[in-house]
Amino acid sequence: MEEYATALAKRISGLFQYKLTGVYLHGSLAMDCFNPEISDIDLLIIVEDGISKDEKKALDDLFLKEYRGDHLPAKGLEVSVITRGNVRPLLYPTPFDYHFSDMHIDAIRRGDATFPASDPDIAAHIAVIRTRGRALIGEPIESVFAPVPHTIYMRAIYYDIQDAETDILKQPTYMILNLCRVYQFCINQSVASKKEGGEWGLQSLPVRFHPIIQKAMKAYAIGRTWKTAAEEEASLTDFAVYMTSSIRGKSINLLNHDDNLKI
Numbered sequence: 376m377e378e379y380a381t382a383l384a385k386r387i388s389g390l391f392q393y394k395l396t397g398v399y400l401h402g403s404l405a406m407d408c409f410n411p412e413i414s415d416i417d418l419l420i421i422v423e424d425g426i427s428k429d430e431k432k433a434l435d436d437l438f439l440k441e442y443r444g445d446h447l448p449a450k451g452l453e454v455s456v457i458t459r460g461n462v463r464p465l466l467y468p469t470p471f472d473y474h475f476s477d478m479h480i481d482a483i484r485r486g487d488a489t490f491p492a493s494d495p496d497i498a499a500h501i502a503v504i505r506t507r508g509r510a511l512i513g514e515p516i517e518s519v520f521a522p523v524p525h526t527i528y529m530r531a532i533y534y535d536i537q538d539a540e541t542d543i544l545k546q547p548t549y550m551i552l553n554l555c556r557v558y559q560f561c562i563n564q565s566v567a568s569k570k571e572g573g574e575w576g577l578q579s580l581p582v583r584f585h586p587i588i589q590k591a592m593k594a595y596a597i598g599r600t601w602k603t604a605a606e607e608e609a610s611l612t613d614f615a616v617y618m619t620s621s622i623r624g625k626s627i628n629l630l631n632h633d634d635n636l637k638i
Contacts, residue, residue: 376404379446380416384511387420390433396421396459397513401503406568412598415450419500421459421519426472435483438475451477463521469497498523499531506566525564529626532557543615544608548601551591554618561625569595584614
């Protein structure tokens, strides 16, 4: 699948020519836990200047054409275009010029997709790129992306789990593993995949949570949807309450600590 992502990056390059800084891979494919049944291909495109309406249309056309083929994983593509000046120095939340994702594909096809001006998640994507990512085409990662302070990375990943106590009943696999990797970062400041977060949870969290972590890891590995049963709701909620409380306790110290640690 990385060969396909590289080929797609070359087609993207053809749309921008001199304006392109590079195309960078992050997410599960970069972190060696990609599963075509449940994953997407995550790309950040960095350009020297903002892109035009025609260039945005060309990107839409390129990606929609890919959706008509059979190359993409189950969740398709998630792509953002960002101007170089917004990633070095890093602005947070990070402004972006363009976005494409499976979640918005119907609106993109209709031509009425709308997006906010910035995205707090981009800082987390950049941290992954700096630690685990790949430059599919263009300049080296270290010369393009500024380091992400731990405080900003923590804010970015916390944003994704702030409603965990309700979201865990709708997306148990995702939330269990995501809570594990967020708490792992609070403890040892490592940028982990969902799989690695689950493995850490089995080593570090109370034994009473091990069965649901193991179930989440199995569902993630085989790409199977975990449909929550009524008898599981109490243990899932207990896990979410414990984890969010623990994360808040640890992240308060991290967020309030004015350090120079960078990712």
